Structure formats: C-alpha cells, structure tokens
Amino acid sequence: MLQMSVNSGPNAAPNAAIARTLAQLPEGESGVLDRLDLPDDIARRLMELGFLPGHIIVPARSAPGGEPRVYRVDGSEVALRRETASHLILRPSKGPGKASSL
C-alpha cells in the first residue's frame, strides 16, 4: 500500500512540471499540445487533422478495451491508437486540467 502511493506520487500531482503524452491524459481532461514526436510526414498528416502545437485536445470515449481512443481536437473527433498518442507531447500543465472550452 505504501509502496503504491510512493510510486503514484509524481503522477498524482499534476502541478509537477512533467511533460505528459496525450496517451497519459485521462478522459475528460484537456491538454495543450506542445509537439509531435513523429516522422515529418506522419506529423503533417496529424497536423492537417488539427493536432497542431498550441491546440487544446480533449480525450473522449475509447473503444472497448481502451484502444483506440477518440480525441476532440479543432472541432472534430479523431481516433488514434495509443502507440500514436504516446508520441504527442503535451505542454506541462500548470494546475489541474482546464475544462474544455471547445
């Protein structure tokens, strides 16, 4: 029990300035995209769909089993697998995640 709480320490405190990936963002919270850690052509494809640095992304429902997950971004909904979402790096959040303003 003690072990667990120690391990989950950093994750439990969103104030800590640790860069999270989109895959780690819980459903309903929002994050601001910082950069796409992907090859150029794939990054461009995602940027055309709205995954642009500075844009707010809100994870929505996921398929049964948690994969792939739907993201609300730039006025539309796009599903990504976790392997892709884990290469989208979010800006370190200051304080708890803002409510979606989309």
Add this chain to the structure above:
Amino acid sequence: MSDCHGCAGCAVAEAPPSFQESARPHVVAIIGPPNSGKSTLFNRLTGLRQKVANFPGVTVEQRVGKAKMHGSNQHDVVLVDLPGVYSLNPRSEDEQVTRDVLAGSMPGVPKPDALLLILDCTNLGRHLVLAAPILSLKLPTLVILNMADDLKSRGGQVDTAELASELGSPVALISASKGQGIEKVFQFMEGTSAGTTSLAPPRVELPVLQDIPRCRQWAHDVGTGAAYRAPAPPIWTRRLDSVFLHPIAGPLIFLIVVAGVFQTIFSGAKPLMDGLQTLFLKSGHGIEHILPPSIFRSLLVDGILSGVGAVIVFLPQILLLFLFIGILEDSGYLARAALIADRTMAKFGLQGKSFIPLISAYACAVPAIMATRTIENKRDRLATILIAPLMTCSARLPVYLLIIGAFIADRPLLGRFFGMQAGALLGLYVLGFVAAIATARLLKSSILKSERVPFVLEMPPYRWPTLRSLGLRLIDRSKVFLRRAGTVILLVIVVLWVLENLPVKNGQPPEIADSFAGMIGHAVEPVIKPLGFNWKIGIGLVSSIAARETIVGTLGTIYGKEGTEDSVGLRKALQSDLTPGGAIALLIFFAFAMQCMSTVAVVRRETGGWKWPALQFAYMTFLAYFCALIANEVVRSGVFTLTAHR
C-alpha cells in the same frame, strides 16, 4: 470496367486542347476534404449520369459525370470528382492525382475550367485551410459551405458575403444532402460555362502553403473576418456515442448489428429469391410451349435462361447487403464499427478500416476490394485486397447449398432450430474467415511487414441517411452485377452449351461424354481424381473459373442432358456420382479457390498490375487443391472403408 474507362476517357479525350467553344466540354472539378459531403454534392449535381473508373496509371478512383444546365442553349457541364484531400502537398497518391488534375498534367483529363471547393461549414476553421492552395491556382472557384442545416440547428453562423469578399470568390451556403442552395451551384457553373464569370483577386493575402500552423492561423483569421461562429458540439452524436461506444453495450450492439445484417440477408431475401426463381422457371416453360423443339430452344431454355437465371437469383441478397452497408456508412455508424473492430483486427496485423471491406466481401469480393480505398496505409490495403476473396461471398452460396443439400443429412445438431445442414454452412463460413485471417497474419509478418503508419480515423457526426444516396448506390450496384451476369456468365454459358453440343454426329448432338466439353472434362480428370472428382465435376470446375456459381448451371445442363432437370434431380444425380469424400472436398475447394474473373480483374485494376492477382490466384488455387486433397483422404480413410483407385 473497360467500358466505363473508355467512356470516362472519351468524354474528355476527344476534346483537342484548343479553345474551340463547341468541341471542348466545360470541365468543372469538385474538390474538398474527406467528410465534407463531396460525393453527396456530386450525386446531387449529376444524378445517374455518372461513370466510375480509375485515373490512368494509378489506383485512385475517378468519378466523372454530367450536369444538365438549366439554360436552354447551354451544353452539359462535365464534372470530375477529385479524391478527398486536406492539402495539395503531394504525399499520398490521392494528393498527387488532385495536384496533377488541377495542373492539367493528368493524361486524358483536361485541365478544369472552374472549381467547386466544398467545405464543411460546421468545421470551417479546419476546412478553410484547403482554400489557400486552391485559390492560389487562380481558377474560377465557387467556395461551397456545406452542411448549412447543421450549422444553423447547432447555433453557428457565418457571413457569406463577407467571406466572399475576403477570398475574392463567390461563396454559397448549401446543404447537399437536402438540396438547399443547389441552384447557386448551377448558377455558378452556367456563368463559368458561358464565360461571364470574372476573377477577383482575394482581399486577404494567401499564406505560405508548406507551413501548416500558419495556414491554420490564416484560416482562423479569415473565419473571424467573416464573423464565423462555430456551432455547438453535436449533442446527439455525443449521446449516441455514449451508447454505441459504451464499454459493454457498444460491443453488444456491434455484434447485434453484424448478426442482424446476416440474418436479414439470408432470411429477408428469400421470398424475393424464390420469386425470381419461379419467374425464370415459368418463363422457361412458357418458351417451351411457344417454340417448337429445336437446337435454338435448347440453347435459350437449358443454356441461357437456366444459367443466367441461376446467377440473377442472387441480386436481392446483394442489394440487401449494399443497402445495409449504405445505411451504416451514411449514418456514421461504420466509423464506430471500425473503431470497435480495430483492436481485434490489429491482432491479425490489420486495422479497423479493413473490417468494412472484409464484411462486404461476404456479399462479393469485387465491391469489397473497391471499398479498400478508404485504407490509406498501402500495405494494410494490399493485405485486405489479398484476403478478401477468401471470405465466403454470395456466389459460393448456391454451390454450398447444392452440395450440402445433397450430402449432409438434415438432422438436428443443437436443438430444433439449428440443424446439421446449417452447421455445415456456418462451418464453411468460419473456414473462409479463418483462412483469411491466417493469410493476413502470414502476409503481414512477411512480404507486407508494415512500416509504422499510424491508424487515424475521423469520427463523423451521426446523420440520417437519405433515400436518394441509398437509391443511387443500389442502382449502381445492380448495374455492375447485372452487367456481369449479362456478359461474363452469359458468355461462359453459351460457350459451354456449344462445347456440349459439338461435334455433331449424324445430325444429332453427341452424348455428353463424347462432346468437346466431355473431352475437356476427361482431360482434367487425372488432375482432380485425387480430390474425388470425376470428369463431369471437371467440366463444372473449368466453367467455374469464370465465376463460381456457374458450376451449378453447368452441372444442371450436364445432368439435364441425362434427364434430370430440377434441383431435386440434380441432387440425386450428384449423390450417385460423387463420393462423400469428393463432396466434402468440393466444398472445401470452393471455399478457398479464386474462381472469379471479375475479382482477378478488379485486383489487377486496384493494385495496378498483374503481379498481385497472379500471386493471389496461385496461392488460393494451391490452398484449395491441397486442402481438398486432405479432406478427401480423411473422409475416405476415416469414415468409409478405404477403396483403391478405380
């Protein structure tokens, strides 16, 4: 296929690249991002006057149609539907084709005289990005803001006059699915066709095209300038998603939908199929009453009518399947189904978008292979194309029903409602599916090992499917199917009938064994004997290389000559002529073999060469022969006393 191609080409290829008003048609291209309602607009403008082909040398679909102008003295406008793209950066084949057509460098397609740029106005900020590269082409362009009804009902708004003056192009706010505002599109085309439209330079400066963030910012600024207010999120879509993507209810509904589609295809189509069958039988009897017995009557009734009729009977099933796929696709549920299926498909090295083509392959591999166009990843697409013909298509059904009816006892297997025959049929469906996914795994772990292209799936809002769009789809499918029945299958039937009736001996047609068809059957007999097939089945197999279901008609005419014409008689004749081992082997052979020229042709077209269809044909034939051989041996040795070759 070739006729579509020729016609789509001729409409444009005949025109010399001069500026003679009368010789050259006025060409308008429709361009827009995916999910902007491009196809709906194209259908709305052209109706049934459209052809589908491929752009020369590539696998990208080309849809060309004609729009009738309201002006009495005006010629029809030729409309070219371009693939859905977000930008003109040539990374995918779609984008390259779009660029080439717009630049006038696509062979056989003239440079468009005007453009219809269609954008989803419920998501204008993102869709306007495409306006930058399109407007910089300096062609007369109508900017169409589609989904006006959605924008209004969800409380969004946009000042079209202001947007038009910003962009220097006319702007039309329309709803393509409801037909609202369509007249503005016709007015624009009448204007450009008559040459009365003048180009105004855009008031806003166009951005540097390669920089996506800057283009997006530009689109945002243009939208703000036109007082664009984005609509509220689609409440109903979110409500429906909370049900359809629910962790428990979601997969359950998914299974119910898939099962329901199957059940309806089988049971719902039955009355119609029975009706068609009766119609063909009755008209056959009718002709026999009217015409005196002659060689011509025999060709008409025993050959053409029974052979082609045996195929056309499947039209209701195929239409029903396309009706379902149409409803699922147009409503937006298909994207959710792809999302739910993705995890499972990923286990076999495929992805969610492969699911829809594979399900369609249960009706027919030809449209299924055409449906793989939605898969952007080339290797995933190729893998799906290569395994699709292993799924149990409806052309196998008559063969299965005939053999199962003749050789499997109708005893209950699981309760009263699920008998041995249904079990055998289900088993064959499972067999095809297992072979397909095993082949997918094999391909994806060897020659088609994927470079890591991410799975990206846009979730469109739910919409009511329109009767117009569903109707157009069904008419299109019926045409394709009936053309096939009227050409390939008809030809095979006639050729076969001729081969059965030659050489003439003493003015009489020969016994089937002595005819040319019989000779062919005898020639292939040594090859197929290990599978438990005799020379008559051999004739059937040879004829079924063109299309699977032909074997039923062929066997019908072969045994028909021996005095059994109805299906009960055919079953009896087969029972006496085929061992149980041979019957099981025949079923398994049909489950795996690629006996379908239409499929071979469509694979060649979609993969751009003979390499893949040849490999596929060889693989499937080998698989079919090998598994049928094993099945025959197992049944012979296990259940029945082993007898040496006769």
